[in-house]
Amino acid sequence: MTAAAAASHPVRDMVMDAAGSGTPLRIAGRSHWMDAGRPVAASRIASLAAHSGVVDYVPGDLTITVRSGTTLREIEQITGAEGQWLPLDPHGSADGTIGATIATGSFGPLAHGFGRARDLMLGVEFVTGDGKIVRGGGRVVKNVAGFDLVRLATGSWGTLGVISEATLRLYSLPARPATLSLSVPDGANALAQRITSILSTPATPFAVEMVDAELAGRIGLPRRPQILIELGGNHAAVEAQRHALSQLGGAHDVGPEVWKQFRDIEDVPPSANGSRPPVVLRISALPTRIAELWMSTHNAIGHMDGAMMHASAGLGIVRCILPAGTPLETIQPLTSAAAGATIVFERLPSHMWPTLSPSVIADRLSQGMSRSFDPHNILNAGIMGPVH
Amino acid sequence: MTDNTALAEQLEQIVGERFLLRRKSDLLVYNSDGLPGYRRMPRLAVFPGNRDEAIRVVRTLAEHGAPYVPRGAGTGLSGGALADDIVLLGMHRLKRVISIDRENLRAVVEPGVVNLTLNRTVAPLGLIYAPDPSSEAACTIGGNVAENAGGPHCLKYGVTLNHILSITAILPDGEIVTLGNPEGETAGYDLRGAFIGSEGCFGVALDVTARLTRKPAAIRTMLADFTSVDDAARVASAIIASGIVPAALEFMDAPTIQVVESSVYAAGYPADAAAVLLIEVDGIAEGVDADRDTVREICLSGGARTVKVAQNDAERTRLWQGRKKAFGAMGRMAPHLVVQDAVIPRTRLAEVLAKIREIAEANRVVVCNVFHAGDGNLHPNIPYNADNPEEAGRVHRAMGEIMRACVAAGGSITGEHGVGLDKIGYIELIFSPDSLGAMCRLREVFDPQRRSNPGKVVPIHSCQEWRATPARRASEHVPGAGVAS
Ligand SMILES: Cc1cc2nc3c(=O)[nH]c(=O)nc-3n(C[C@H](O)[C@@H](O)[C@@H](O)COP(=O)(O)OP(=O)(O)OC[C@H]3O[C@@H](n4cnc5c(N)ncnc54)[C@H](O)[C@@H]3O)c2cc1C
Ligand SMILES: Cc1cc2nc3c(=O)[nH]c(=O)nc-3n(C[C@H](O)[C@H](O)[C@H](O)COP(=O)(O)OP(=O)(O)OC[C@H]3O[C@@H](n4cnc5c(N)ncnc54)[C@H](O)[C@@H]3O)c2cc1C
Numbered sequence: 001m002t003a004a005a006a007a008s009h010p011v012r013d014m015v016m017d018a019a020g021s022g023t024p025l026r027i028a029g030r031s032h033w034m035d036a037g038r039p040v041a042a043s044r045i046a047s048l049a050a051h052s053g054v055v056d057y058v059p060g061d062l063t064i065t066v067r068s069g070t071t072l073r074e075i076e077q078i079t080g081a082e083g084q085w086l087p088l089d090p091h092g093s094a095d096g097t098i099g100a101t102i103a104t105g106s107f108g109p110l111a112h113g114f115g116r117a118r119d120l121m122l123g124v125e126f127v128t129g130d131g132k133i134v135r136g137g138g139r140v141v142k143n144v145a146g147f148d149l150v151r152l153a154t155g156s157w158g159t160l161g162v163i164s165e166a167t168l169r170l171y172s173l174p175a176r177p178a179t180l181s182l183s184v185p186d187g188a189n190a191l192a193q194r195i196t197s198i199l200s201t202p203a204t205p206f207a208v209e210m211v212d213a214e215l216a217g218r219i220g221l222p223r224r225p226q227i228l229i230e231l232g233g234n235h236a237a238v239e240a241q242r243h244a245l246s247q248l249g250g251a252h253d254v255g256p257e258v259w260k261q262f263r264d265i266e267d268v269p270p271s272a273n274g275s276r277p278p279v280v281l282r283i284s285a286l287p288t289r290i291a292e293l294w295m296s297t298h299n300a301i302g303h304m305d306g307a308m309m310h311a312s313a314g315l316g317i318v319r320c321i322l323p324a325g326t327p328l329e330t331i332q333p334l335t336s337a338a339a340g341a342t343i344v345f346e347r348l349p350s351h352m353w354p355t356l357s358p359s360v361i362a363d364r365l366s367q368g369m370s371r372s373f374d375p376h377n378i379l380n381a382g383i384m385g386p387v388h
Numbered sequence: 389m390t391d392n393t394a395l396a397e398q399l400e401q402i403v404g405e406r407f408l409l410r411r412k413s414d415l416l417v418y419n420s421d422g423l424p425g426y427r428r429m430p431r432l433a434v435f436p437g438n439r440d441e442a443i444r445v446v447r448t449l450a451e452h453g454a455p456y457v458p459r460g461a462g463t464g465l466s467g468g469a470l471a472d473d474i475v476l477l478g479m480h481r482l483k484r485v486i487s488i489d490r491e492n493l494r495a496v497v498e499p500g501v502v503n504l505t506l507n508r509t510v511a512p513l514g515l516i517y518a519p520d521p522s523s524e525a526a527c528t529i530g531g532n533v534a535e536n537a538g539g540p541h542c543l544k545y546g547v548t549l550n551h552i553l554s555i556t557a558i559l560p561d562g563e564i565v566t567l568g569n570p571e572g573e574t575a576g577y578d579l580r581g582a583f584i585g586s587e588g589c590f591g592v593a594l595d596v597t598a599r600l601t602r603k604p605a606a607i608r609t610m611l612a613d614f615t616s617v618d619d620a621a622r623v624a625s626a627i628i629a630s631g632i633v634p635a636a637l638e639f640m641d642a643p644t645i646q647v648v649e650s651s652v653y654a655a656g657y658p659a660d661a662a663a664v665l666l667i668e669v670d671g672i673a674e675g676v677d678a679d680r681d682t683v684r685e686i687c688l689s690g691g692a693r694t695v696k697v698a699q700n701d702a703e704r705t706r707l708w709q710g711r712k713k714a715f716g717a718m719g720r721m722a723p724h725l726v727v728q729d730a731v732i733p734r735t736r737l738a739e740v741l742a743k744i745r746e747i748a749e750a751n752r753v754v755v756c757n758v759f760h761a762g763d764g765n766l767h768p769n770i771p772y773n774a775d776n777p778e779e780a781g782r783v784h785r786a787m788g789e790i791m792r793a794c795v796a797a798g799g800s801i802t803g804e805h806g807v808g809l810d811k812i813g814y815i816e817l818i819f820s821p822d823s824l825g826a827m828c829r830l831r832e833v834f835d836p837q838r839r840s841n842p843g844k845v846v847p848i849h850s851c852q853e854w855r856a857t858p859a860r861r862a863s864e865h866v867p868g869a870g871v872a873s
Contacts, residue, residue, distance in 0.1 A: 060629050060735035061764075083631070105574070118581055119550055134826035135819065140731040142547070142763040142803040144536045144585050145811070146819055146845065147827040151549070151581025155574060172631030196491075202605035202672045234682075237675025244672075284573035286492045316492075316571055342573040360576035365565065368833035369577055373826070384576065 016131040029097030037383040068099025087114040093267040105155025113206035126161030129374030158380040160373035174232025183250030184225040192291035203241035219261035276324035285341035287316040296337040359385020407435040430471035447562035460531030466808030499530025518545035536585030538804035540636040543762035588841035590834035604670035612687040613661040619691035620663035621738035624761040637762030651717035655710025722771035730794035731803040751786040765803035824850035
């Protein structure tokens with residue numbers, strides 16, 4: 001980028017302006033999910049919503065470069081027209097931006113087959129807290145040139161820089177998708193066995209997601225716990241996988257629209273931001289612990305009205321969505337039931353942060369990153385925890 | 389590094405006399421890596437035998453403020469593991485497979501474990517460690533992590549980055565940190581991701597938790613041969629565009645085929661072909677048969693003369709042998725060999741190969757192309773005689789021109805070998821001063837004194853205050869000098 005072009009970079013101008021006056025910025029995409037992370041004290045919103053659109057898309061290369069304000073839905077439409085897709089399905093609205101998805105490191109059930117945001121990222125451009133436009137990675141599918149600014153930016157919640165552009169790896173849309181539901185047996189042992197047998201068939205599903213009765217009901221399925229499996233590939237591959245999974249018993253086809261409904265249950269439109277959001281926590285452990293975690297979590301919240309849970313069995317992740325107003329006394333036992341697992345609070349009322357979650361950037365290296373990339377501490381300050 | 393003798397004595401107390409080298413004659417073996425065009429003499433070499441010794445060694449180095457270079461098997465192809473008058477820290481003796489967790493598909497290994505050893509260890513369990521660099525029989529997992537190594541099967545399965553869940557590292561100041569975690573979850577910055585591919589500049593990997601993969605149910609391996617390089621290149625793009633993700637898609641041109649076929653590694657490639665594609669699909673049996681048919685159809689309608697499908701494991705191994713040993717076979721053509729590692733967008737393959745041909749002709753050199761076509765990761769090899777300065781000059785020029793042509797096509801300067809010393813002069817072709825500055829900031833959080841593998845990856849002048857390191861020579865490096873000799 002030439003000096004003249006750099007000077008008129010809209011994101012950089014925004015950051016430089018704030019840095020000059022020491023104004024802390026609250027970064028926003030489409031503002032669907034501004035209450036994720038700790039509260040941010042900022043006097044100005046830096047909106048990326050208008051910084052959108054495709055910079056470069058060569059379908060033959062299966063890569064796309066977009067500005068960060070581009071929504072996932074726009075990416076889906078543009079790539080879909082070429083028979084391609086970005087297999088990244090974070091919970092929440094498809095109207096969210098790619099910048100926010102990368103900044104928050106969000107992912108959904110497809111992470112089972114395609115990895116998380118960090119695995120689909122080829123290149124990134126972001127603007128550091130002192131107004132430097134930096135790029136990591138590139139536009140090709142393989143690249144080890146230089147230190148990895150791509151992974152550093154992914155999941156950094158905007159605290160190291162405002163993401164302005166990203167290059168992503170695409171896949172061809174599967175010739176023949178299929179969505180299956182398998183019944184969930186009672187008891188931890190039976191459940192563990194069922195998961196093991198699903199994962200050890202020769203099938204290579206795109207997604208394997210357990211949903212509880214409440215969630216099943218909300219997405220238009222019979223109100224009972226079940227395992228949703230997404231298959232894809234050529235006709236023969238899908239039929240063979242469907243056959244292998246049917247052998248396990250209790251399998252039937254459900255439409256692919258369950259995934260859309262699954263995603264939409266957490267869609268909170270920006271205008272509703274004033275309302276009290278649910279509490280969302282993600283518990284991660286080794287995959288062999290998934291049945292035990294599922295049962296203990298279920299025991300802790302199963303009785304609550306409106307509580308829902310789902311699990312990415314192959315990844316070892318249980319995710320709980322609890323109604324707004326869930327008291328601390330309910331959440332605490334849940335976190336102790338998950339002892340030894342990693343807990344990420346995706347949504348938590350501001351007053352609970354200090355009790356439930358110590359800073360996630362408390363270590364020396366993380367604090368160093370934050371100071372070094374955002375020396376004036378103006379980018380989403382405090383969202384991951386205080387920098388000392 | 390002030391008091392060399394005191395340092396050497398302290399290190400020797402930790403590792404024992406046998407594993408601390410200080411005599412020039414002993415150190416000579418370590419003055420190059422897989423790219424022997426660069427020679428750098430270490431001042432000392434130290435080889436800890438276990439975790440505890442490794443930690444004590446790094447702490448001792450820290451106390452002395454001594455810069456050092458971590459090293460695995462020394463198979464690197466970018467001059468990354470060279471110590472220029474500083475301490476070489478060899479990690480290859482830490483080679484324990486600490487644990488294998490079959491159910492959770494995890495392995496915890498020390499950095500000196502050889503890639504193929506890990507694969508042989510998990511094979512009886514029906515598992516693989518997916519990243520498979522062609523140097524798998526020698527290179528270490530620590531070196532793989534440091535270089536973010538790839539390999540033929542990374543097209544479908546992803547590179548090292550996609551298979552490492554956590555890393556315990558010794559930072560240059562002696563602190564032990566765990567980056568990432570075995571569950572694969574990261575709350576907070578992805579420091580694991582940042583460390584992978586850091587080429588030894590962020591510290592020393594002490595153990596890693598790797599993700600294992602189930603062996604695919606079925607594999608079909610094919611060899612398609614072409615009378616035109618352009619056709620082969622276009623077919624490679626067409627296969628990717630068809631939506632099939634092959635497990636591997638490798639390209640070899642005529643000079644490569646001929647050298648392989650005239651060597652002990654002869655794989656039965658048609659000696660008169662202009663190019664061959666080695667294509668593998670894997671997955672559930674019924675599905676791969678359909679993919680095999682589609683691939684065959686794309687090849688034949690794209691100009692392939694024949695498509696040979698391996699009928700059994702022996703035939704499959706033979707087809708792969710030529711590819712895996714191509715590099716070795718080239719050793720017969722000339723005393724020396726230089727290899728480039730550029731990446732281009734896949735759709736520009738035919739065009740860039742034509743450009744490489746032009747550059748080769750103009751400079752009167754022979755280029756053998758053998759590469760990961762599915763990734764657009766080119767490996768032009770030039771066999772030559774480095775003792776002939778006139779020839780060496782032409783080779784250097786051709787290498788530089790090839791790199792620039794790849795960058796001009798929208799590519800990158802390295803797909804899997806890393807920047808090291810060899811490509812440091814090219815990095816400014818693809819990154820702005822501010823981006824390189826950001827990489828320096830990242831490095832300095834891990835290694836504020838820049839003592840771990842100083843002078844590699846990012847040129848010194850990109851890091852404003854980064855001047856007084858002992859790696860002066862790296863900054864004086866001329867692109868294209870990375871020539872095997
Ligand atoms: C664990 C988790 C769960 C989620 N669940 C939901 C959900 O239930 N519903 C939902 O709608 N979304 C959810 N999200 C958000 C998710 O990332 C996407 O939905 C996202 O695409 C929303 O886009 P947005 O543009 O509206 O984000 P916003 O609400 O505008 O931003 C989300 C966060 O990302 C930061 N950010 C945005 N753009 C940038 C940028 N360019 N550079 C740096 N930082 C930036 C913001 O500061 C904010 O902290 C979740 C995210 C996480 C991490
Ligand atoms: C014939 C041949 C074929 C090859 N094919 C491929 C291929 O297909 N794909 C590919 O990616 N590469 C390939 N390579 C290159 C090389 O094998 C890889 O880069 C490999 O990862 C290097 O591993 P190593 O143990 O030899 O590391 P070394 O060469 O010893 O070191 C490489 C770098 O890693 C650092 N390092 C080593 N160990 C550690 C540690 N424990 N902690 C921190 N840093 C460390 C060093 O400082 C150095 O910067 C090939 C090389 C040869 C000779």
